[in-house]
Amino acid sequence: MKTMRWLFLLAVTFSLVASVPTETHAYQNPRSLPGEWEQYGLGDPYVMKFNGYYYLYVSTRDTDDGVKVWSSRDLVNWSYRGLAATDSITHGAYAPEVIYWNGRFYMYTSPAGKGHYVLSSSSPTGPFEVVTGNLGKTIDGNVFIDDDGSFSFFHAGQGRIDAAPMSSPTTIGTSSPTGIGMGGWTEGPTVFKRNGKYYMTYTGNHVFSKGYRVDYAVSTTGPRSDYVADSLNPALISTEGPTVGLGHNSVVIGPNLDTHYMIYHNFEGPGVIGPLRHLNMDRIVWNNDKMIVLGPTATPQPDPEMPAFYDYFDRTSIGSGWANVNGGHWGIYNQELMWQDSVGDTTWHKQISAAASASDYTAEFNMKEMKRGASASPRYGATFSYKDENNFGVAMLSSKNNRLATFFRINGVDQAWQTFDLPAGFDYSKWHHIRIEKSGSTFKFYVDGMMKGTRTANLGGGKIGVLTEDTHADFGFVAFSNDVNGSSAWDAYKPVPxxxxxxxxxKGGEGVAYHDTTANNIGGAYRNDAGDIRLGGEGLFNLGWNQTGEWYKYKVNVESSGYYDIDFRMATTMSGVQIRLWDGSADLTGIxxxxxxxxxxxxRTVSKKGVYLNAGQRELRVEFVKGEADFSRMTFHKNAGVTSISxxxxxxxxxxWTRFEGSWAVENGEYSSGSSTGPAKTTIGDANWTDYTVEADVKMIDSGGDGGVLVRVSNPSHGTERGQNNFDALQGYYAYLTTSGVNLGKMNYSWNFIKGSPQKYATDTWYHMKVVVKDTNIKVYVDDMDQPKIDYTDNSLNPFTHGKVGLRTAGKHTHFDNFKVYP
Structure with missing residues (x-):
């Protein structure tokens, strides 16, 4: 029981986090933009953020020069800004990406795939000018800057992603494998860092393939090696439906300062010149170190949230949103920045926001130094958690000492200064960016994306501001969000399916977001409210100690009204446990x-089929009716009744039937896979089918290889087109015969052998196979229809519970007959 398990853990204090307003505006994938390349679209999209604005760059049409650029404040409304580069070297520029470093913007692109060039500009919209010769490397260059200011360059290799150290933004060293690839063509790397771990997203398969997809891998040792692909890959895939061929993504933090978004393209068919592609975007959420893309979506989704407070200073006067503390000479320049130009005294001249943050928050400040005074400590920067002159923190840049200096005053008592060195050669006359993440009593400090240090202080939320000491400084975009380290996922409307x-x-606390019978988070993990959370054995945080009468609410965005199947991920040592799902006062599921x-x-996965949901933004409530169980996640699928097919x-x-690889043909009333080399598959049915029985007669013509039945098939694609060599280009299960037995495997664009039963089967002999799938259980019969040769329940974190059916062979000429599927 909860009270017994509680004895082994420390209780922690909690705080309630206020709800954010309901989203009302929506975007929808895929998207066209004004000024895009005609008959070519928006391929290989890369988005970077600078001083509160986002900038989008895409590949150049093969027949043209120049790199196009768009800007946006919110990732939704984009303005075309023209050609950022026009040099002839950009003819057919592949996958241009731009970084900002120390006052310059650097563009990396591989024109027509013939090596990489670096271009540079003082503005994100250009003009960019070529500053290097051909640096070589294959396509899709990506640059990552680590916390110590070191650079790494990533690019496509032979069936893998390679990486090279960089001694400067324009100098690339020798490449070596990262250890990550998809076997066939692998491209489009993006590397970023979160909570001390390095994440790499990358794309596989050919750009014309519907099986173009995104995987991700994680390294704990460094940016260029020791990556391990995540077990839940693919991270993003869709081979059937309104959007297909998804890939070549970038990852950027959204306007709320907290949410990561995956920006990617879809494939819409061959254009007049090259592939036709358009822009897509979906939210990323996190559970522990697992990256989860809430997509792909192709229906209206809530626009990215803006910060709780932000200011672009796009006006002529400072206005009532700010309060001056300790004087100084302040003003607005060109409706784009706020300045303070008093130099010669060591007073901390401050501008403090009228708005105050919640207890946990993320804040962002942009600034540059115009003139430094002659005192011992000229500096400028940010103040945060500001309650009054006796309670606040500061983070200030010091060009004199080339460091970030942090300080707290708590209840009128000054705490010790703590400083963090910045990279050599920092130009403080250029724009720099300070980011502060506060969670509980922990403050994390970032400069230009580099995590420079952590401090603890007994301060709550408060106002934010900017300040100077014996310095003339300019201040750009300033903002705070009442979210930190992915907490914006809690109030996001998650797409259903x-x-x-x-x-x-x-969010919302007891009686609003949840009902919990204990005052604190018993497990002490992840959240600071009273929900009881622990880190489970599958590497995910989950709700634990859930008692009779407790409940939790979830914000969802239901695609359309209709029937859905729901898989609940549960664990318990008790019998007689019961749960139920509500929408307001409507009991959706019963017990x-x-x-x-x-x-x-x-x-284990516990399924409830045929649950009617109303379309739109809703709040669903999971109730624990009886007993105690731990709860990890729930997956919503569209429900489709199984249609009998013979x-x-x-x-x-x-x-x-839909044919993929192989040379399928009907010969004398039998369905033949034809070739005895390579894979061959064909599918039929509905990807939203769940429980059914499929039967077929199978005759092996050759002695090598295997042949059999596919079940729960989703996202199939052609695995060998355009030189690719993926025998496992689908998600689902494969029950198959060889001359030495019957076997079961799981395919997820990779292969996982599950179980086998040694038997003797002859060639040129008909055998009758039956596969029964119900919930997560799979039974495989051969000839004897009463006793299964294989009985397997998939208790993994990612069981396949829905999908169509099919036939498959691998390296074997096989015939099939008398196929049927029924509920």
Whole structure:
């Protein structure tokens, strides 16, 4: 029981986080933009943020010179800014990416894939001028700057991603493998850092393939090596439906300062010149170190949230949103920045926001030094958690000492200064960026994206501001958000169909977002409210100690009204546990029984089929009706009734089937995979089917390889087109025969052998196969229809519970007959 398990853990204090307003505006993938390349679109989109604005760069049409650029404040409304570069070297410029460093913008692109060039500009909109010769390397260069100011260059290799050290923004060293690839063509790397770990997203397959997709990998040791691909890959894929061929992404933090977004393109077919592609964007959420893309979506989604407070200084006077403390000479310049130009005294001249943050927050400040005074400590920067002159913190840049200096005053008592060195050669007359993340009593300090240090202080939320000491400084975009380290996921409207993490219940506290019978977070993990959270054995935070009568609410954005199937991820050592799902006062599911899983880390998928949901933004409530269970996540699928299909192929065709690899043909009333080399597959049915039985007669013609039945198939694609060599280009299960037995495997654009049963099967002999799938259980029968040769339940974190059916062979000429599928 909860009270017994509680004895082993420390209770922690909690704070309530206020709800944010409901989103009302929506964007929809895919998107066209004004000024895009005609009949070519918006391929390989890269988005960077500078001084509160986002800038978008895309690949150049193969017949043209120049790199186009757009700008936006919110990632939704984009203004075309023209050609950022016009040099002839940019003819057919592939995947241009831009970074900012120390006053200069550097563009990296590979024109027509013939090596990389670097261009530079003083503005993100250009003009960019070529500053290097051909530096070589294959396509899709990406630059990552680590916390110590060191640079790394990533690019496509032979079936992998390679990386090279950089001694400067324009000098690239020798490349070596990162250890990550998709086997076939791999491209489009993007590297970023979160909570001390390095994340790499990358794209596989050919750009014309519907199976173009995004995976991600994580390294804990450094940016260029020791990456491990995540077990939940692909991170983003869609091969059927309104958007297909998704890939070549960038990752950027959204306007609320907290949410990561994946920006990517879809494939819409061959244009007049090259592939036709357009812009897509979906929210990323986090559970522990797992990156989860809430997509792909192709229906209206809430626009990215803006910060709780922000100021672009796009006016002629400072205005009532700020209060002056300690004087100084302040003003607005060109409706784009705020300045203070008093030099010669060491007073901390401040401008303090009228708005105050919540207890936990993220704040952003942009600034540059115009003139430094002659005192011992001329500096300028940010103040935060400002309550009054006796309670605040500061983070200030010192050009004299080339460092970031931090300070706290708490209840009138000055705390010690703590300083952090900045890279040599920092030009303080150029724009720099300070970011502060506050969670509990911990403050993290970033300069130009580099995490420079952490401090603890007993300060709550408060106002933010800017200040100077014996310095003339300019201040650009300033903002704060009442979210930190991914907490914006809690109040985000998660798309349905899709996955929702149990710990991403909404904000609002007891009686609003949840009902919990204990005052504190028993597990002490992840959140500071009273929800009881622990880190489970699958590497995810989950809700624990859930008692009779407790509940949690989730914000969802239901694609359309209709019936859905829901998979709940549960664990319990108790019998008789029951849960239920509500929408307001409407009982959506009735009682759902949760079986005893035998251990608190023996996770099982508990399914409820045919649940009617109304379209739009809703708040769903998971209630624990009886007993105690831990809750990890829930997955929503569209529900589709299984339609019985029979095909004896006596009509001489395979109408209704979708062929992929191989040379499928109907021969004498039998369906033949033809080739005895490589893979071959064909599918039929609905990807939203769930429980069914499929039967087929199977005759192996060759002694090598295998042949059999596919179930729960989603996202199939052609795995060998355009020189690719992926035998496993689908998500689903494969029950198959060889001459030595019957076997079951799991395919997820990779191969995982599950279980086998040794048997003797002859060639040129018909065998009758039956596969029964119900919830996460799969039974495979051969000839004997009463006793399964394989009985397997997929208790993994990513079981496939929905999908169409199909036939497949690998390295074997096989015939099929008397195929049927039924509920």
């Amino acid at each position: 899709g996955k929702i993490e149990a710990v991403h219940y909404m 759902i029984d949760v079986p005893n899983t035998g251990d608190w880390d023996n996770w 095909d004896d192929f006596n009509d001489g065709n395979d109408d209704g």
